[in-house]
Amino acid sequence: MTPTMQKRFFRLIYSAVCTAGIYVLLRSILFKNPSSQREHLVTGPVSSRNAIHVTQWFNSGQISKGPIINCAALINADKNELEKSKKYMDRYPESMQSNLDFLEIHKNCGDFTKKNGYFMEPLTLEEKEFPIAFGILMYKDVAQTEFLLRTIYRPQNVYCIHLDRDSAPDVKQAMQSLVQCFDNVFIASKLEQVVYAGFPRLQADVNCMADLLKSRIPWKYYINLASQAFPLKTNAEIVKILKIYNGANDIEGIIGKRIHKWRFEKTWVLIPNPKGGKPSLRADDAKKSSPPHNIEIVRGSAYGIFSKGFVNYIVNNEIAKDLLEWSKDTYSPDEHYWATLHHLKNNPHLETPGGYKGTADEKPWLAVYASWGTVDPCHGKWAHGVCIFGVEDLNYLVGKRHELFANKFYRNYQYHAIECLAEHLYNRTVEKAPFDTSFYEKLPFIKP
Numbered sequence: 164m165t166p167t168m169q170k171r172f173f174r175l176i177y178s179a180v181c182t183a184g185i186y187v188l189l190r191s192i193l194f195k196n197p198s199s200q201r202e203h204l205v206t207g208p209v210s211s212r213n214a215i216h217v218t219q220w221f222n223s224g225q226i227s228k229g230p231i232i233n234c235a236a237l238i239n240a241d242k243n244e245l246e247k248s249k250k251y252m253d254r255y256p257e258s259m260q261s262n263l264d265f266l267e268i269h270k271n272c273g274d275f276t277k278k279n280g281y282f283m284e285p286l287t288l289e290e291k292e293f294p295i296a297f298g299i300l301m302y303k304d305v306a307q308t309e310f311l312l313r314t315i316y317r318p319q320n321v322y323c324i325h326l327d328r329d330s331a332p333d334v335k336q337a338m339q340s341l342v343q344c345f346d347n348v349f350i351a352s353k354l355e356q357v358v359y360a361g362f363p364r365l366q367a368d369v370n371c372m373a374d375l376l377k378s379r380i381p382w383k384y385y386i387n388l389a390s391q392a393f394p395l396k397t398n399a400e401i402v403k404i405l406k407i408y409n410g411a412n413d414i415e416g417i418i419g420k421r422i423h424k425w426r427f428e429k430t431w432v433l434i435p436n437p438k439g440g441k442p443s444l445r446a447d448d449a450k451k452s453s454p455p456h457n458i459e460i461v462r463g464s465a466y467g468i469f470s471k472g473f474v475n476y477i478v479n480n481e482i483a484k485d486l487l488e489w490s491k492d493t494y495s496p497d498e499h500y501w502a503t504l505h506h507l508k509n510n511p512h513l514e515t516p517g518g519y520k521g522t523a524d525e526k527p528w529l530a531v532y533a534s535w536g537t538v539d540p541c542h543g544k545w546a547h548g549v550c551i552f553g554v555e556d557l558n559y560l561v562g563k564r565h566e567l568f569a570n571k572f573y574r575n576y577q578y579h580a581i582e583c584l585a586e587h588l589y590n591r592t593v594e595k596a597p598f599d600t601s602f603y604e605k606l607p608f609i610k611p
Contacts, residue, residue: 234583240558248554248579257575260306265337272344279313286317286399286592293402294319296382296471298371300364301390302327302357305337307574308390312341312348314585317398321347321380323371328354329441347380360444361433362490364465365497369487372474384408385469391571392466392531393581395560397592401567404529407603409610410470410516413530414505415463416523422462426494427451444494451493455485459509461523463502465495466531468567472516477504482513519608526607532566543577553577561587565602 232251236244268275276283285291297315301308301324312322322345326338342348353370355363368387375385384405396404430449433442454460469477477483483504490496503510507518519526534541534550543553551573552560557580560569572581590596603609 232579232583234579234586237554237579237583238557238561238587240555245554249577252554252577252579257578259304259575262303262305262331262333262337265305265309266333266340269340269343275344279309280589281313281316282592283318285319287595290317290399290402291319293406294321294380294382295398295401295405296321296323296375296378296380296385296474298323298325298368298375298385298387299390300325300357300367300387301334301338302330303334304390304574305334305341308338309341310574310581310585311388311390311393314588315394315398316345316348318347319380320398321375321378321382323349323351323374325351325367325371326354328356349374356441358433358442358444360495361431361442362492362496364495365487365490365500368465368497369477372469373478376475376478383471385471385474386530386567387466387469388531388568389466389570391573392568393570393572393584394568394588395532395564395584396567397588397596399592399595400598403598403600404567404603405468407600407606407609408468408470410472411608411610412470412473412505412517412519413468413528413608414501414519415467415528415530416502416506416519416526417462418509418523422460424460426462427454427460427490427496427499430492431494432492446494452489454503455489456482457512458482458486458503460499461502461506461509462499463505463523464528464531465497465501466568466570467501467505467528468530469501470517473505473518476516517610521607527565529566529603529606531568531570532560532564533570543580546571551576552580554580554583556580557583560584 232248233241233244237248297320299308299311299322308324316322324338324342326335338350342350351367351370352374355367355370357363357367371387372385375382394401425446428451429446430451431444431446434445435442477487486500486503490500493499502523504513504515505518506523507513507515507520508522511520533539534552534556536545536548536550539550540556540559541550541552542555543551545551549571550556551571552569554577561584572584574581
């Protein structure tokens with residue numbers, strides 16, 4: 164080898180070494196935290212914008228380290244896609260976006276709403292003329308609540324967010340920043356210290372109802388949600404369903420042995436936590452008085468679909484107020500208050516707007532689907548007897564359930580489940596996909 168060739172050879176070696184060193188340095192910087200730096204790209208067959216809408220959970224500009232997940236195949240229960248998704252999520256577990264990341268979004272609302280795929284104009288005349296009110300109950304994890312909000316948000320609707328009075332300061336500050344980006348999203352004017360099975364959980368909803376009745380937006384129905392819930396239907400589909408309801412409420416009813424009389428035959432009191440945490444509920448020896456106005460208690464769910472007439476009755480009717488007062492020292496009154504006032508076969512003297520005159524537990528309830536242990540299927544995981552849905556639940560939720568929402572999803576557990584469900588809804592929205600309403604037209608509780 165000539166001296167000239169040797170020089171060229173060593174220059175090539177030197178250049179290759181330098182390039183490799185720079186690559187290693189950049190890679191170590193970019194992927195210092197793989198779980199927060201990866202972009203878990205999920206795509207479907209229709210819209211490229213769809214991928215932007217779904218994947219903007221973290222800041223933009225991140226580098227993908229994994230396979231593209233085909234949400235359509237995932238929802239269709241394709242075994243290979245399910246396996247690929249689960250392997251990827253095991254390798255890159257989700258880290259919930261920090262509440263601190265939301266503290267200053269109000270300084271550039273346009274970028275925030277565009278990046279996260281908010282629809283800032285009504286999409287159809289039918290939706291524009293049928294606004295809906297929503298209440299969202301939250302305690303922590305602003306990112307979880309924001310992901311729900313961006314999916315159900317429409318400018319003609321109105322949203323009340325009830326923050327737990329005990330929420331951390333950064334949660335309160337972040338939510339204050341978030342709501343400043345919207346004219347139709349607000350935090351409830353009165354906040355409760357929500358306690359499991361305690362009265363403040365019910366009062367939180369009533370507070371939102373009272374606030375929403377003062378809204379300038381002429382909403383038709385109120386739907387209350389937990390921040391871990393997620394829609395199974397698009398806003399356009401929900402509007403079509405509610406128009407079929409025609410003023411009827413959709414509230415669960417349970418009678419007979421499952422009513423659990425122990426919940427209201429004794430008084431229940433809040434016991435302070437000596438360590439400074441949430442108080443707990445405990446029964447004392449005092450016998451509970453009978454419900455006012457000869458009311459018979461019916462049990463149901465804390466969640467429902469409420470006509471505006473029913474909401475007005477809850478907030479302003481004296482009988483409803485008396486039952487609310489009586490319920491203050493009962494166990495989990497949010498699971499009997501709506502149901503009792505709604506079911507008129509048990510309480511015909513109430514004449515509640517949108518109420519149901521048939522047998523309480525002989526009709527479907529379609530507000531929210533939850534999978535309960537030992538009764539319903541669950542391919543995710545169980546938490547306190549309730550299923551946390553995972554990717555293998557998508558096929559059943561999308562293909563078999565008629566409910567408007569499902570509860571629960573955790574944003575930091577099998578995150579492809581909630582992301583692919585969001586993509587599915589986005590695709591149906593932008594496609595204006597046809598929707599068969601025949602099931603809802605045959606429901607026994609709808610008003611003619």
